[in-house]
Amino acid sequence: MAQFGMVIDTAKCVGCMDCVVACKTENGVPEGFNRDWITQDVAGKYPTLHMEIRSERCNQCENPPCVYCCPTGASHVHDFGGVVLVEHGMCIGCKACLASCPYDARFIHPDGYADKCTFCIHRVEKGLDPACVSVCPTHCMTFGDLEDPNSTVSRLLTSRKYHTLIPETGTKPHVYYLV
Amino acid sequence: MNSLSRRRFLKLSAGTISLAAAGYALSARELKAPAEKKRGIQKIPTYCDICFWKCGAIAYLKDGELWKVEGNPDDPLSRGRLCPRGTGGVGAHTDPDRLRAPLIRKQQRGEEIWQEVTWDEALSYIAEKMQTIKAAYGPEAVALFSHGIGGNFLKHTIKAFGSPNITAPSFAQCRGPRDVGFRLTFGEDVSSPERTDIKNAKCLVLIGSHLGENMHNSQVQEFADAIESRASIIVVDPRYSVAASKAKYYLPIKAGTDLALILAWMNVIVKEGLYDKEYVTKYGFGFDQFASLISRNTPEWAYPQTGIEPEVIRETAREMARYKPATLVHPGRHVTWYGDDAQRSRAIALLNALLGSWGRRGGFYYPVSMDVPPYPYPEYPKPAKPKVDNPNNKYPFAHETITTGIRDATLTGSPYPVKGWLVYATNLLHALPNEQETIKAIQNLDLLVVVDVIPSEIAGWADVVLPESVYLERHDDLNVEWFREPFIALRQPVIDSPHDQKPNWWIAKELANKLGLSKFFPWESIEDYFRQRLSAGGYSYEALKKKGIIRGKQQPIYFDEGVPAEFPTPSGKIEFYSLQLQKAGFDAVPKFNAPDSGPPGSFRLLYGRAPVHSFSRTHTNRILSDMMDENEVWVNSDIAERLGLASGQYVTLRNQDGVVSTKIKVKATERIRPDCVYMVHGFGHTAKGLKHAYRKGASDAQLITRYITDPLMGGTGMNVNFVTLEPAEA
Numbered sequence: 045m046a047q048f049g050m051v052i053d054t055a056k057c058v059g060c061m062d063c064v065v066a067c068k069t070e071n072g073v074p075e076g077f078n079r080d081w082i083t084q085d086v087a088g089k090y091p092t093l094h095m096e097i098r099s100e101r102c103n104q105c106e107n108p109p110c111v112y113c114c115p116t117g118a119s120h121v122h123d124f125g126g127v128v129l130v131e132h133g134m135c136i137g138c139k140a141c142l143a144s145c146p147y148d149a150r151f152i153h154p155d156g157y158a159d160k161c162t163f164c165i166h167r168v169e170k171g172l173d174p175a176c177v178s179v180c181p182t183h184c185m186t187f188g189d190l191e192d193p194n195s196t197v198s199r200l201l202t203s204r205k206y207h208t209l210i211p212e213t214g215t216k217p218h219v220y221y222l223v
Numbered sequence: 224m225n226s227l228s229r230r231r232f233l234k235l236s237a238g239t240i241s242l243a244a245a246g247y248a249l250s251a252r253e254l255k256a257p258a259e260k261k262r263g264i265q266k267i268p269t270y271c272d273i274c275f276w277k278c279g280a281i282a283y284l285k286d287g288e289l290w291k292v293e294g295n296p297d298d299p300l301s302r303g304r305l306c307p308r309g310t311g312g313v314g315a316h317t318d319p320d321r322l323r324a325p326l327i328r329k330q331q332r333g334e335e336i337w338q339e340v341t342w343d344e345a346l347s348y349i350a351e352k353m354q355t356i357k358a359a360y361g362p363e364a365v366a367l368f369s370h371g372i373g374g375n376f377l378k379h380t381i382k383a384f385g386s387p388n389i390t391a392p393s394f395a396q397c398r399g400p401r402d403v404g405f406r407l408t409f410g411e412d413v414s415s416p417e418r419t420d421i422k423n424a425k426c427l428v429l430i431g432s433h434l435g436e437n438m439h440n441s442q443v444q445e446f447a448d449a450i451e452s453r454a455s456i457i458v459v460d461p462r463y464s465v466a467a468s469k470a471k472y473y474l475p476i477k478a479g480t481d482l483a484l485i486l487a488w489m490n491v492i493v494k495e496g497l498y499d500k501e502y503v504t505k506y507g508f509g510f511d512q513f514a515s516l517i518s519r520n521t522p523e524w525a526y527p528q529t530g531i532e533p534e535v536i537r538e539t540a541r542e543m544a545r546y547k548p549a550t551l552v553h554p555g556r557h558v559t560w561y562g563d564d565a566q567r568s569r570a571i572a573l574l575n576a577l578l579g580s581w582g583r584r585g586g587f588y589y590p591v592s593m594d595v596p597p598y599p600y601p602e603y604p605k606p607a608k609p610k611v612d613n614p615n616n617k618y619p620f621a622h623e624t625i626t627t628g629i630r631d632a633t634l635t636g637s638p639y640p641v642k643g644w645l646v647y648a649t650n651l652l653h654a655l656p657n658e659q660e661t662i663k664a665i666q667n668l669d670l671l672v673v674v675d676v677i678p679s680e681i682a683g684w685a686d687v688v689l690p691e692s693v694y695l696e697r698h699d700d701l702n703v704e705w706f707r708e709p710f711i712a713l714r715q716p717v718i719d720s721p722h723d724q725k726p727n728w729w730i731a732k733e734l735a736n737k738l739g740l741s742k743f744f745p746w747e748s749i750e751d752y753f754r755q756r757l758s759a760g761g762y763s764y765e766a767l768k769k770k771g772i773i774r775g776k777q778q779p780i781y782f783d784e785g786v787p788a789e790f791p792t793p794s795g796k797i798e799f800y801s802l803q804l805q806k807a808g809f810d811a812v813p814k815f816n817a818p819d820s821g822p823p824g825s826f827r828l829l830y831g832r833a834p835v836h837s838f839s840r841t842h843t844n845r846i847l848s849d850m851m852d853e854n855e856v857w858v859n860s861d862i863a864e865r866l867g868l869a870s871g872q873y874v875t876l877r878n879q880d881g882v883v884s885t886k887i888k889v890k891a892t893e894r895i896r897p898d899c900v901y902m903v904h905g906f907g908h909t910a911k912g913l914k915h916a917y918r919k920g921a922s923d924a925q926l927i928t929r930y931i932t933d934p935l936m937g938g939t940g941m942n943v944n945f946v947t948l949e950p951a952e953a
Contacts, residue, residue, distance in 0.1 A: 059465060060443070060835070062307040065307045066291075066310050068846055075845055090859065090894065093468070093894065096468075179294070181304045181306055181440055182443065182446075183304075183444075183447060
């Protein structure tokens with residue numbers, strides 16, 4: 045069975061937010077909210093510095109606390125590629141998932157349901173990349189099936205060093221950052 | 224009608240009458256019934272205008288509504304991927320703060336009190352004023368400030384009217400010094416899009432150029448290619464930019480001393496014999512004199528100026544030489560910094576010449592273009608007077624018109640009076656230094672017309688404001704680009720303008736008609752113009768309309784592919800020593816003069832770009848403002864701590880002349896030198912019509928009261944202002 049994942053090359057990412065804008069227009073994310081965002085991690089003392097720039101979003105975790113804590117079953121793992129989704133009609137907007145997510149990836153949509161990145165499953169079903177991946181001017185993002193050893197995402201993870209975000213929570217993210 | 228009470232109906236009627244009495248008239252567009260919306264998805268190719276890069280785009284309509292804009296895969300500039308601003312293009316169309324109808328000023332200039340009028344009234348008013356100015360002072364007394372390809376048709380009208388005074392801030396406030404420095408050295412400009420072969424560079428040197436924040440799409444895409452191919456990257460910047468975070472070497476230079484560093488690099492490369500000797504011998508002029516003049520500019524000499532240790536200077540110079548000729552010392556774009564900018568740019572050109580990168584893969588290519596003849600217009604009248612901006616050739620190497628020269632002439636009436644300004648798509652109060660000088664010049668005008676999509680600060684001072692359709696709603700001139708491969712691109716409307724906005728070509732044509740210049744617009748519709756030009760070049764308008772792009776055959780772009788190594792300088796060679804500079808009384812080889820330091824306790828004000836905004840033109844675009852809706856002032860962490868300032872706290876900035884900014888958030892960061900502060904350009908709007916952006920963040924332009932004019936070409940060095948920080952209420 046396919047397991048979709050995203051591999052993002054932090055060496056190439058310039059943090060331009062094209063991914064954020066594309067998500068917004070593709071998915072009609074309302075003003076004041078975004079499903080993805082940019083983080084700049086700066087370490088060191090001027091001028092000896094290191095900065096990692098990351099495009100972040102829902103990590104589409106293998107152990108998704110948002111799904112485990114959802115009282116109605118609105119948050120669920122979809123059969124297609126193991127994508128974590130929210131069934132809007134079943135969501136009561138209780139915010140348990142917002143509290144459980146270590147990545148702060150969710151928000152309450154003005155229409156009352158919990159909202160977040162869907163890996164653009166509506167595009168993926170048509171054979172397209174998620175909007176963020178498809179627009180990135182630096183080509184720093186790759187999307188694909190982690191279960192397929194020949195996919196670009198799998199090959200990148202065997203050939204490059206990478207990390208995931210807050211691995212100590214045991215969520216097992218499916219979004220990977222190449223260093 | 225049933226649901227309206229009689230009382231409310233009467234009130235509505237009264238309102239309509241008073242609007243009509245105020246001169247408001249409904250346009251044909253507003254009277255016509257809404258067109259039936261097409262169901263499903265439509266894709267229409269066009270090219271972007273959120274900045275001037277002109278990336279090929281595909282606009283998507285969903286059930287007749289604008290949905291999204293993506294890159295056109297056929298376009299060599301965007302390679303199918305737009306930058307965040309282009310991706311957010313829908314927000315330009317839906318911006319609620321847009322100008323909606325032509326306006327004529329009712330009160331004092333700058334009070335932003337308007338009367339809505341018809342296009343006919345507005346254009347008749349402008350034409351009448353222009354004719355009055357022409358009768359009293361000659362046609363040269365009308366000047367056009369224009370930015371971007373959208374200004375082409377208005378330029379045509381102004382040339383037909385008889386004025387040579389057409390200008391853009393992109394020369395004297397931006398890339399002018401760079402193009403002058405390279406022209407003096409190689410005989411050619413770097414031009415736009417830059418002819419930099421970033422993707423093939425093995426070593427890339429960025430001096431203050433903050434690619435990735437400065438989001439010129441093809442440049443950034445190629446920068447990512449260079450990172451991918453493990454190019455050695457050297458970044459020189461007082462601020463640890465995004466580009467710096469990608470660099471093998473980051474050189475935290477003292478602001479204003481770049482020229483000292485470049486001279487020292489050249490000193491090492493010459494002294495250690497690391498330059499491309501065959502190239503320099505074959506193509507160079509005056510190398511020995513040059514070598515002798517830079518012999519004292521050692522790394523030890525440069526160290527106290529720049530703060531960069533001699534060993535680092537040597538190591539980075541050797542790094543550049545190791546990868547020559549595929550070492551690209553990027554010339555930058557917005558380079559009006561310290562007033563020595565043309566000579567600094569020339570030094571960058573000379574460094575590239577030593578490395579043999581001009582005309583070579585991984586350096587600078589020779590751009591190519593398609594052959595599309597201009598429209599066969601009648602000949603323009605010959606202006607009776609020369610251009611007003613540069614009397615007595617004061618700035619002998621200015622090869623374009625100097626905005627601030629036109630402003631000076633407007634202020635002084637010398638060498639002759641300027642009485643009318645037409646301003647197209649450039650917010651002069653944010654683009655030119657010293658806004659008070661601009662406002663004073665405006666007071667000397669008999670006519671100020673602003674054509675724009677939003678009610679910018681300069682529009683606030685206008686006598687007539689003309690609302691333009693945004694790029695997604697209009698045709699513009701063909702983009703017959705000079706780039707690494709030849710192509711033609713079409714901008715075409717994908718959706719109707721929401722109100723009474725009009726495209727610039729229509730405005731230019733109608734104004735020409737009112738001026739009695741209709742013979743200069745022999746075409747009926749702009750599509751006739753396209754057909755004429757394209758068929759003259761042997762291309763099909765229908766094909767272009769369908770695809771948005773026509774690509775030509777790849778042609779040679781490097782010397783080793785057959786481009787002739789010709790240098791249109793006076794010597795016909797690469798001028799290491801410039802006799803024309805010497806003759807004009809300037810240094811034949813650049814010399815470094817240390818910049819002034821500011822008042823004690825103050826910080827040099829630096830500014831730059833954010834990837835999600837263009838100049839001061841995108842802050843009311845709701846999609847882009849959602850990414851960034853105010854700027855921050857970057858302050859070194861230690862300094863912030865000393866001043867008792869924390870990130871997120873508001874301050875005002877006071878410059879050396881006592882000008883105080885609007886309030887701006889502090890960003891306390893390790894990413895900047897302690898002697899500078901930095902902000903993104905263009906925020907701090909004070910125009911009331913920009914409701915969404917009003918007084919959010921601070922305007923660097925407002926604080927740039929001082930500037931140093933480049934003696935070679937009249938550019939305005941603007942990184943010469945100093946500020947202190949004062950806490951402000953949130």
